[in-house]
Amino acid sequence: MKLVRASAKIACAITMAGLLSIAGCTKTAPRAQDASASSTLQKVLQRGMLRVGDCLSFAPFGFMDQNGKPDGYDVDLAKELAKEMGVKLEMVDTTSANRIPNLQTGKVDVVFCNFTRNLERAKEIEFTSPYVVASEAMLVRKSSGIHSAKDMANRTIATVKGSTNGDEVRSMGIPVKIQEYDSSQAAILAVKQGQADAMIEDNNFLAYQAKLDPSLKVTDDALVPLEYNAFGVKQGDQIWLNYLNLFLFNINASGLNKQLYNKWFGTDPKFPLNPQF
Template sequence: MTFTRRAAMALLTAAALASPLAAQTPDEIKAKGNVNVGMLVDFPPFGVMDASGQPDGYDADVAKLLAEDLGVQLTIVPVTGPNRIPYLLSGQVDLLVASLGITPERAERVDFSEPYAGIAIAVYGLADVDLSAPEKLEGRTIGVTRASTQDTAVTAVAPAGATIQRFDDDASAVQALLAGQVEAIGVSNIIINQIEQVAPGRFDVKFDLSQQRQGIAVRPGSDALLAEVNTFIEKVKGDGSLSAIHEKWLGSPLPDFVAEAN
């Protein structure tokens, strides 16, 4: 195959992925007896591969409940951050349960359900140190992962007299906190739950920096399917099933900013 032909085929493939199909309906999914759900498998604890090489995690458990609610079989299709929306728009999956944060930019391309999960970023530090507001970081040392969401958020609110120590990854920032090299860190609720498992009571959340809600995504105009998904989310919030999944994978109940969102 010549380079020109390869390039042409690549362009055709990209165009196919970028061209959205018609809206999906729940009746179509039920008629085929199967729902194809796109899911990240490299974003623990939301998406992982288990010991037998099967998709697992928070999102997988939610997808299983959704398929059961629809009365169909479930096929989880591994996706990546960049290709998850193209997979949905091109029909390779029926919907996404893929840790997709609800943002205005994404809402121009897909239709989002009510939130079923969320990630909160907070300042988290020594329990006996009063850091209850940004101004109280004055004269303190706070760790963040370099160029991360928490780096941006902490930098935006920290007073001039605060020292922001940047690390290459979350693990290094956490180690610095445990070792007493910093008094607090900017970190997600996922990492906070992990710290609480190894050092219960030593630290607490000082103040929130940001919150991102995650929604199940469907193709634009899939109003009937979206309504059915929202009814499902309302049900599993109400009966405690979603909070139980959150407890299983994140070690805490469903956060209020997700549970009470509508």
């Protein structure tokens, strides 16, 4: 009987030692407090400065005003975000090529900059919910009688050199003539002067051009699949991503985002942010 009790005590001791050994070798999950402290959200609040990467050469999303200060639709959104956070704002001029590197190296806290969500980019960064939707449409003269791509048979489309925009209409089986220009402004001028019947480009960009010139209008076509543009953030920072998504929810629910869009593009958003499947 004593031998059995002794064996039981030894077995119990071995079991406890094993459990302690396992506990000592097992990595504990990071505490929520540690994750919060390392989040960009906390860094921005502690720094007192929000650094937003934006393309300041793509009006009306972002551009430099007459006084050399950042302005535009994206800039207004950035100002609202900084205001909600109670911090100052620094707009960092960004290009399409350095949007992701600037996030990965911590040069900026978030990127706006006409950033379309796609699976390839999602391998390197994370995206918020969309805040603006785009497709390609046509800019035409109001007096042209053109209402959609179906009206473009044997007419001329102005495109920027190197662009494949005109091919979207050709792919619909519509015979069109394509005339190339060195810049978007030159293509727009060709439409105004009657040298071309239409120009194809991002519908948001074209809406801005129509706002500047009341003799122009944008067709209702969606010539390519819709592009859902969002804020880009560094991978692995769920706390910051959650905060930005709540910010976007609030400005959409309040109507502020729609108001700012109308301010800059002269029209209400054409496409819903959340498609119906």
